[in-house]
Amino acid sequence: MKDVIDVMALQSSRRERRLPDYRSASGHSMATNFIFECGIKLGLQPATVATAAIFYHKFFKEADKNDYDCYVICTACLCAAGKSRDEPVRLRDAVNVAHNSINRGSGPLELGDEYWSMRGAVAQAELLVLRLLGFNLDSPSTHRYLLHYLRSLQEWFPASQWRTAPIARTAMAFLQDFHHSPAILDYRAPHIAVACLTLALHVLGVSVPLASTLDDDAAWYSVFTKDLQKEKNWEIMEKIMQVYSREPEPI
């Protein structure tokens, strides 16, 4: 029985190794990965995790990255985003998840000095984030725009074609991943949604039915948003693609 490959163990060890090591990551290079990982572990909705990432980018647009502990601020952003979207996170859960993600394999924190100082830091950082954002916690609801566009487009596609190409999944994944980039702050929600959708169609090699009969084959999205020029759309798509050429995650 020696030769049997333990597939499960291999897979899980591979998965383990794919997780980023925040301790050895330099500066803020893993900050958004940390937000996404903790957000998922805390069971938050994708749009709430995305809001946390937006808070993070906004925060460090104003503040100096060297002045604050990256992961304290990230955890605080998750807490603030949870509250602003009516999906509150227990502070204790947030602290434990953050601690466990940084110190992989360690158990939950004892209720000791380390726990209380971390908890205090996150609670303080949450107030700081709120203050720096000036309590403007309005999230741009890009996910809703994209969902609305996808639903409209679905009606327009032949059902068989829609089923074979994972357009919705791909576009949503692009949107979520785009939140790794601070460039997400530079564009309006409907424009980002259209760019994610266009990019997904290009990647999957799918074209919108009858779009080629239009004078301008990109004009199909003018029903969604009127003021998005072709160049601007490409610009956003390029920014989205740049997310994937960031430093590769350690494997």
Added chain:
Amino acid sequence: MSGASASSTSQSPPSMASISDFSALFQTAKKYEELNVIGTGAYGTVYKARDLHNGGQIVAMKKVKVALTEDGIPLSTLREIALLRQLEAYRHPNIVRLLDVCHGGQSVERDHQLVLFLVFEHVEQDLESYLKRAPGPLSENRIRSMSYDILSGVDFLHSHRIVHRDLKPHNLLVTSAGRVKLADFGLAKTYDTEMKLTSVVVTLWYRPPEVLLGVSYNTAVDVWSCGCVLAQLHTRSPLLPGSSDSDQLHCIFRLIGRPPRHEWPDNVAIVADSFPEYPPRDLASVLPRAHPHALNMIKGMLVFDPAKRLTALDCLEHPYFTEEPLT
């Protein structure tokens, strides 16, 4: 691990340690200079202050104390302030401007309290003092435009799912140009926790029957309060000056009549029969100088059953405002 510096360099591992120099950020450049106390309301102190960054513009700063919970700032407070911020984007002419939100955070951890300063535009007087100072009765046009201002503000709040709950001349501000702006809304829950701690007498005169009876309520409460305020614009004295909860109900029923039994809400501790069978009074005898349209509209606002009351939007479309153009 505690006590490590907040700056994380690329060499040192992320520490998640307490951040010591938060106070530095709280103190960055003094932005407002406190001048004097304007008033101490049920919800905290309001200061007059000078905005040092904006050419010494005079502002009103409302100090609100928020009790921090185990999970930091309470969700309701956070959402309400965020909502106020969101509303600000519309710059509605009949809503007082919210210019800034600051927090003074030095003693946050010690007493589990957060002191927030809401910075509003400063308006010289409120409707209460305006009516007191008026040399004589207000002109028909003045009353009509002020009524319209108040109702526009209320309709705006209602369309954003906000119930003011405490409309009264004291928190209606009158600008030097004679426009009315609503203040003191939106922090209902935040204020509620605070109200238990202060013993300031809250006026009952603008409270609708459903609130006095302790049954559920909705946006119609504000329409009732508006009705009382609009009547007061005509007479310059409160319409229903009750001295206690039950006296307030007596005042109301003396004016609009005791409601029929089938309209009396269920699950109320007080029975309809505990009030004498007051007949309704003619509003025209109470507000002798008012225009018939105004009387008709106010009558529609002071209806016992909240569901049968006019809405703020109904009022704005009432002939009182539409028949002749507003000046």
